[in-house]
Amino acid sequence: MTDDNAPKPRFAPRVFSGIQPSGGLTLGNYLGALKRFVEKQDEGIETIYCLVDMHAITVWQDPAKLRHATREAAAAFIAAGIDPERSVLFNQSQVGAHAELGWVFNCIARLGWMNRMTQFKDKAGKNAEAASLGLYAYPALMAADILLYHATEVPVGDDQKQHVELTRDIAAKFNHDYGVEFFPLPAPVIEGAATRVMSLRDGTKKMSKSDPSDASRINLTDDADAIAQKIRRAKTDPDPLPDAVEGLEGRPEARNLVNIYAALAGSTPAAVLDEFAGQGFGAFKPRLADLAVDRLAPISREMARLMADPAEIDRILARGADRAEAIARPILERTFEIIGMVRSRG
Numbered sequence: 001m002t003d004d005n006a007p008k009p010r011f012a013p014r015v016f017s018g019i020q021p022s023g024g025l026t027l028g029n030y031l032g033a034l035k036r037f038v039e040k041q042d043e044g045i046e047t048i049y050c051l052v053d054m055h056a057i058t059v060w061q062d063p064a065k066l067r068h069a070t071r072e073a074a075a076a077f078i079a080a081g082i083d084p085e086r087s088v089l090f091n092q093s094q095v096g097a098h099a100e101l102g103w104v105f106n107c108i109a110r111l112g113w114m115n116r117m118t119q120f121k122d123k124a125g126k127n128a129e130a131a132s133l134g135l136y137a138y139p140a141l142m143a144a145d146i147l148l149y150h151a152t153e154v155p156v157g158d159d160q161k162q163h164v165e166l167t168r169d170i171a172a173k174f175n176h177d178y179g180v181e182f183f184p185l186p187a188p189v190i191e192g193a194a195t196r197v198m199s200l201r202d203g204t205k206k207m208s209k210s211d212p213s214d215a216s217r218i219n220l221t222d223d224a225d226a227i228a229q230k231i232r233r234a235k236t237d238p239d240p241l242p243d244a245v246e247g248l249e250g251r252p253e254a255r256n257l258v259n260i261y262a263a264l265a266g267s268t269p270a271a272v273l274d275e276f277a278g279q280g281f282g283a284f285k286p287r288l289a290d291l292a293v294d295r296l297a298p299i300s301r302e303m304a305r306l307m308a309d310p311a312e313i314d315r316i317l318a319r320g321a322d323r324a325e326a327i328a329r330p331i332l333e334r335t336f337e338i339i340g341m342v343r344s345r346g
């Protein structure tokens with residue numbers, strides 16, 4: 001029975017998240033983000049998913065490769081289970097409101113906040129002077145991506161938690177400065193056994209699509225042989241698997257492979273160790289490879305099928321962009337009114 005007197009949430013539940021088409025998607029993107037996006041869609045919440053091509057160009061992208069990666073990422077979303085009828089699926093640059101609200105948020109975010117963003121430090125590295133201004137401003141554009149839809153939930157991998165928290169700070173400061181309750185404070189949703197999939201070559205480094213070493217990651221386009229070979233060659237240690245999760249302490253590579261297994265199997269690291277305790281990687285890796293191929297091969301097959309018709313992918317993105325624009329534009333217009341911009345074009 002519903003309680004009619006219970007306070008109504010001010011914002012309806014709405015999910016927004018995105019992935020950069022800055023290369024082919026990896027197992028990390030799949031387990032940390034894409035798989036979760038599908039689960040959210042299937043929970044029946046309104047879901048909006050974006051290929052954030054404007055974020056991708058914060059570091060140099062070859063134009064032909066960017067176009068290809070954007071279509072391929074769209075194919076990956078659909079192959080993984082995103083239904084473009086039930087979810088809104090589009091690429092960011094087709095909805096100009098993202099850049100417009102991004103500018104407004106550049107004027108809300110404080111330099112002190114941006115200076116604390118660890119991803120900028122990681123990506124800019126030692127040569128921060130040569131990094132683009134866009135790379136520095138990236139989190140303000142990401143806040144715009146989310147708040148443009150009044151999204152309340154943002155499924156992300158662990159590495160993006162700080163950016164979603166910054167989004168909350170930007171929303172709160174906007175609301176406070178203008179004396180409104182206009183933007184929701186969205187919550188990061190970081191769940192599952194593999195919220196931070198690590199490199200297969202270095203268990204202390206995140207698996208990343210832009211890592212120069214292809215052996216460090218599993219790509220969603222890898223065939224069964226490539227997946228098996230990368231797992232066989234993944235860095236490990238000589239000890240057998242422990243019988244409890246605490247035994248993975250100080251063994252980042254072992255922990256990573258156990259987490260990947262658990263996430264692919266829809267299980268938990270503890271249950272995986274129950275099954276494999278005492279076994280070495282010689283026994284564990286082939287089982288992990290079989291599981292990975294079993295889960296990923298249907299996705300890469302479907303991606304290949306979809307990529308044979310790029311015009312259809314473009315049509316899906318165009319339709320998604322129209323639907324996204326219909327939600328975003330009124331929110332942007334209201335934002336401009338709140339901040340005192342004259343809007344006289346009707």
Ligand code: AQP
Nearest residue numbers: 020022028029032033156157195196197207208209210
């Ligand atoms: N290794 C990972 N484990 C779990 N989740 C991950 N994500 C990325 N890598 C992992 C999640 O995927 C979503 C999209 O990420 P992104 O493409 O916007 O950028 P990113 O986080 O910087 O990912 P990459 O692969 O490392 O991209 P590049 O190499 O271009 O910088 C996010 O939800 C992210 O958490």
